Amino acid sequence: MSSFYLESNPTPEVFDSSQEDLIVTNRDGIIIKASKQSGAHYGLTPEELLGASVYDLEERGIFTPAITPLVMKEKKKVVLVQETPSGSRELIMGFPLFDGAGDVEFVVSYSYEWSELLVIQEYLDGLEAEMASLKEELSRLRKETVETSGLILSSRPSLEAFSTGFEVAELDVPVMVYGEHGTGKSTLAKEIHKRSGRKDQAFLSLDCRTIPEALFERELVGDGREKIGLLSVADGGTLYLEGIDRLPLHLQTRLAALLKDKEFRVGDGPEMVPFDVRLICSAEGDLAGAVKDGEFLCELYYMLQIVPIELRPLMERREDLTLLIPHFLEVFNEKHARERELSQELFDALMNLPWPGNIDELQNVMERLVVSGREQVLRPDHLPMEYRLAPASTLSDIGLDGRSLPSILESVEKRVLKIAKQRYGTTTEMAKQLGISQPSVVRKLKKYEDT
């Protein structure tokens, strides 16, 4: 029941000055107030309406039908369409006004001419068309963001990783992407989505490394009020969970339950909402090892580890690096309207840096190079300070006086190891580049650690 209660006067001052078509009737159906605009649609003046009975007007075919009896009966707002004697159509809304005992004492009716509504309809149609074109634009933009053009896949490890991803893209199975920070895990996830049957739906990411624990579940399922969960927004699409290995155990349990049930409860409501989302996850660490150490839930591991793909560090993808350097030079030259070139020395230096931050780090250094200085040809000394390698030692730097050959060779070995560590980052790569075994590299590093 509507709750308009009548305090005293049902027809305040504002009613008399109203430009709208308003009529007030009492509970007997007698019109006790009629605004200046009322009656025009029925071919009557407001004065002719005042004191008339709506039942009479209905019988005379003027109000077809009258709204007051319906509001009296329903005791709530009623909306209907009237045919007027002139043949026009009116949309009428009637509201009850109640007395202190809760009975309908007056009925206020308000009418709009159909043609006015047509204007509103036209406006709504316009809005709808605008919405449709915005939706189209959004989906185009979404596709564009996902379409990461300019992929460089030249080394065997990256070719293998991406082609596995492309092969399984169409299969509706979870994918687990392993790799260090900045190796291209989210790029691969987007490529898989783009090539899957879900490509026209959303691709959303959630970074498990940075999301506060207390917000994780709310982020996924929403709160039933203002927050819509990712599982709803990405329904039919793909959800990329970054750094799943950093998710605390109790949230892993929650995630496993959600994935098992394929439905969730929003807020405190009784309703269970099903979802259909393909998961792609990434991890920097070794998940199998984490399972063994009791740090990763075995059940969740088996749910996610269907297609594991590994992206190797950039340092082990030299063929990619050779192309990524000129690629980013071109990208940033264009972005900053520069025409920088790389000297061969700088190119060699870039090729020999260890890039622990992988492609992200390379990208950052390339942008810094392009925007720094004024010279067109960039040299190694244009590199940010922390990337400039100490000049290679020459034998003349090594003190020979009074030293035995083994002691001099040890000094040389120590320097070589220091540079190799800086350049290649991992002991595996150092071993590969220096042509010795990895345990031998570890042993030598240990030997020179304290000297």
Ligand SMILES: Nc1ncnc2c1ncn2[C@@H]1O[C@H](COP(=O)(O)OP(=O)(O)OP(=O)(O)O)[C@@H](O)[C@H]1O
């Ligand atoms: N094969 C590639 N060719 C060209 N650019 C690439 C390639 N792979 C990744 N990139 C670019 O490298 C940057 C890092 O990639 P991405 O964000 O996918 O790495 P990530 O492993 O997901 O990083 P993080 O662990 O920090 O989330 C991005 O700017 C991306 O566009």
